[in-house]
Amino acid sequence: MIGGLFIYNHKGEVLISRVYRDDIGYVSMEQSFGWKMRNAVDAFRVNVIHARQQVRSPVTNIARTSFFHVKRSNIWLAAVTKQNVNAAMVFEFLYKMCDVMTAYFGKISEENIKNNFVLIYELLDEILDFGYPQNSETGALKTFITQQGIKGQTKEEQSQITSQVTGQIGWRREGIKYRRNELFLDVLESVNLLMSPQGQVLSAHVSGRVVMKSYLSGMPECKFGMNDKIVIDKQGKGAASDDAGKSGKQSIAIDDCTFHQCVRLSKFDSERSISFIPPDGEYELMRYRTTKDIILPFRVIPLVREVGRTKLEVKVVIKSNFKPSLLAQKIEVRIPTPLNTSGVQVICMKGKAKYKASENAIVWKIKRMAGMKESQISAEIELLPTNDKKKWARPPISMNFEVPFAPSGLKVRYLKVFESKLNYSDHDVIKWVRYIGRSGIYETRC
């Protein structure tokens, strides 16, 4: 299991160090904090943080000690072990640790970590015991790790805390009350594309998330439904045939999905129904991935022509491919230029385009664009003559945008709320649903 956890700043100075096991080469404080552990700490600094080349692996083995690291802005989190630990678990834990810290004090920065080091130690004591991750749900943690002291709790409160931390529904506490029962569902999708210069789709997929903000009283039992092909087909068989014909068109095939731990997985596996008791506040209910029948909101048509050795002509057309009534926003097209570019002249029909020498790219921005429209940019790139034999790698043209629909075609059919003990019904809950499609890695080779 995890033998120790260290947090470093960008210089490699240790901000937090918590040792769980002696085997990571450290036997208590001999003199001055044990030189052996210092060795482990230093080894990581020298070999990873100060290494000249970029990181070649997130897992490093130095002197039979394994270091797992993740980086958040310029802070390094490293978990250290000498055993054959579950590597996926260690990384999941490090991410979770970042989430917990963010939930407690915001951005993970050197200053925030220094200001909250007592809190971090307290958290590390709670969520990692002898290197084994324990309950790390922020909702539960915040009930008893508060930095205000937990004096004056009654016995009932105490046992409520412990049963929540260890219980089956560790993510929600009892006795939550809202005057207005409300919930927000965001369907957030990122659509990824890799297209060949000829317009052939090399790979495309949508990775989506359903994020829920719930402000519901009591322990509500929820059921979530969407236009999942498998469910609809199943229902279609039983119901009238005309219904099946109608819904069959609108249903989508989900390749795979994963759920927040509140969802009853065995029930999903057997009936494909998504039922759960939600955490309070914001959380991610599910993630999914689709590859079939994706609506690609934009098509990029590049044309690059080399005119002699010192000039390059680029023409890029973008076409929007969705209902004319909808508007795409924050559109940005990034056209890479060679390293030896000396000057660029751009003409575009719409929006603003600029050559950014520091980024080696022409950046073309359009604030808004309706569906079924087309726009074009052309540029002349002057090149410095070089004797560099190596050809320019021609990185792909990438694109960013935001559209108000789900490119996968996913639709929320219902979200039902049942709370038998309190007297509010599904009808009393105010529900909001929003769809946002964003570009993930949306690239066209040129």
Next chain:
Amino acid sequence: MMCDFLFSLVCTGEIFELKAELNSDKKEKKKEAVKKVIASMTVGKDVSALFPDVVNCMQTDNLELKKLVYLYLMNYAKSQPDMAIMAVNTFVKDCEDPNPLIRALAVRTMGCIRVDKITEYLCEPLRKCLKDEDPYVRKTAAVCVAKLHDINAQLVEDQGFLDTLKDLISDSNPMVVANAVAALSEIAESHPNSNLLDLNPQTINKLLTALNECTEWGQIFILDCLANYTPRDDRESQSICERVTPRLSHANSAVVLSAVKVLMKFMEMLPKDLDYYGTLLKKLAPPLVTLLSAEPELQYVALRNINLIVQRRPEILKHEMKVFFVKYNDPIYVKLEKLDIMIRLASQANIAQVLAELKEYATEVDVDFVRKAVRAIGRCAIKVEQSAERCVSTLLDLIQTKVNYVVQEAIVVIKDIFRKYPNKYESVIATLCENLDSLDEPEARAAMIWIVGEYAERIDNADELLESFLEGFHDESTQVQLQLLTAIVKLFLKKPTETQELVQQVLSLATQDSDNPDLRDRGYIYWRLLSTDPVAAKEVVLAEKPLISEETDLIEPTLLEELICHIGTLASVYHKPPSAFVEGSRGVQHKRLPGSAGSGESVESPDTGSAAGVSEAPPAVIPSQGDLLGDLLNLDLTPPTTTGPPPPASSGMQMGAMDLLGGGLDSLMGTGFGAPPAAMPASFNVPVSGGLDDLFDLGGGVGMPMGVFNPPKTVWLPAMKAKGLEISGTFVRRAGVIQMEMTLTNKAMSVMTDFAIQFNRNSFGLAPAGPLQVLTPLSPNQSIEAALPLSTVGPVMKMEPLNNLQVAVKNNIDVFYFSCQYPISMLFAEDGKMERQVFLATWKDIPNDNESQFQIKDCHLNSDAASNKLQGSNIFTIAKRTVEGQDMLYQSMKLTNGIWVLAELRVQAGNPNYTISLKCRAPEVSQCVFQNYEMVLKN
């Protein structure tokens, strides 16, 4: 900023200030002071002097302050054990506190204080906490048992905590169950043979129920534990799989991977004609693909695992090629792994797409990645015959880019393509020759020279080309020199008339002007062959070459099976068995997949589906330079001694040994083995299958009494110096047999075979007691463990230092030399315990001039522990005397050549420096013996 202040503090003066603040009456001030102490502890400053003052703050009802003090305690208690006792009372009291959070905190912290005296006091509170009414306390106590076991295993057993822990598996609270499982699994790892985790259908059922209810981490513990269970039959196997599959939809990737591990393992038991088997295969693909949309670090872990899964069961992901396409912004470690998997999945159906992608990658920036992409194109050509032509033309396009490393890499792979499809693509040779000047890497130069030599008859100016290389012959690396020698001899055999001068030149360069014995030997062989029988020479040198295998870089099947059992863990990331990187007893057990029971098929052959030729690799692999040569070299290696050990067993003998290892062991002694009979058969060879492995484990268990210290393996021969062969090793003594344990790793691109080993004469006559047993050819990137039993009857020559050993290792590529030093304790005989009287007499008898005295610094063992540790290395304590708080240990040891060494070890309580006096009739050994003491005591 106050905290910057906190972090910058603590000079000696400030310690006093802190002391005052800690003893302040005001609570707030106290708390701030403790915070400052913790802050300076974090940045590595020594605040141990404040121990009593901090501990005084422990008695408080402020939980936050209490936690801070505990944190301090955990860090410093070990250096101040006596002071730490002061804290015990508070702990014991806290374990009775009405607040469960405080009870748990106390028991959690106590387990982290690794001071013997404290552990004694821990037992009673722990017993209570394990049966506490509050689940939070119970789950904490469960982990505490594992902590205590780590400090004092015996105590845990004596106190019956293990039984209590087993009872917790039936606890009503899922988190308690999960932690109990985690603790038991860990404890079971250090007792491989105990039936601690007694997994039976009832407990499995309990675990599966808890699985649905506990936290994500708990699910991981449970799944990892389930993976160790072997179901009784296929029905049980299926029912477990059915209950585990829902976990594949969990948001936590580690839960998914652990579930995949369980399924991959239990699937082995399902009959293949079962419908469920197919369903399961289908269910596995989507979650694996989904893992690729996780954060990059997790993607990396997932990809390393997918690499294993694809080798074991290619059918799962065969349609998912596209998801492994590299994205421009992927971190380099993700790119390299994806590329690897792409090649494994390449087939006739998708080769066009794959090639288009690879060509794209070959223009990227990162040199390693580009090289790998080019190499991948070559591998595609070899794997999918239909694509060979397109691959070759792609490679030619790439050569036209003139990017130096692309060209070189392309030439190396084109050489392999020529090998695979002779007489098909020779038209490209002209293009290759144009790039001769730009080649500066040995591998590429050697490849080019091979091509020129192989097709000498079609290249008009072959002699000129080779001659141009010959000019700088001595500056070339051995690889290039050897290749050049062979190429010119080939050329001569093909065009004898024009090239006589050239061949003479190269032969004299190789035989007369070279220091490299391998090159010289090969030169002489060619010379003699050519001068005695040119026809035979032609047959030998221009012999038809065996085919090369389609798949390279495959993991050896037994290792692959073991790694499949470790999916999700570090072993699967490193692609090494845990024993390769975990110290001590943990993880030494080799896991293996269960055999399929259902359809009468015995153990399913490891090459399912398309990955044919995976298992018994030898016939398909290149023994590049021809076996004859290897044998000749073999002869040369035998030392010209008469008193030496029996010569290395002939190949017939080796075959015999191989049979033995495969079949019954009992006939071993009957084969007239040249080795001394003391050599334990089980320890002969590690990477073999079946029962032998078990035997080996057993052997390890029996031969290792407490506290034997075996130095960890160190690298003896770096790959750089040995054409890609890396040897790391160590020496062990088990049940009277000295063994050299080596890990041979092939870091080159070609297969290595024909290993043999010889020692130079050395101080104690160490010599191999049998041939080096490396039975399977060593494929690229593969490692193999070899254990070589040693005898001490070899020729003797005094070395400097005394324990120096010079070794020569040969394989099909070359002969390599290295030297290593063995710990002298390898030579300490088991019967080295002297009679008291004899000891006294001998001590007096040896002149005082022969006595040498040494200091061992920074050793924190008491005299008993030291004595125990040393006994493990056959250093026997004969008597112990205590004078004025100083323990004097009188010890003796006997070297294999009959030399006795007597020692007096002085240990003073509280003083980490020991004094040792050594007396011996051969005082030269004293230095070595002292070093050995130091090594044993400090590890």
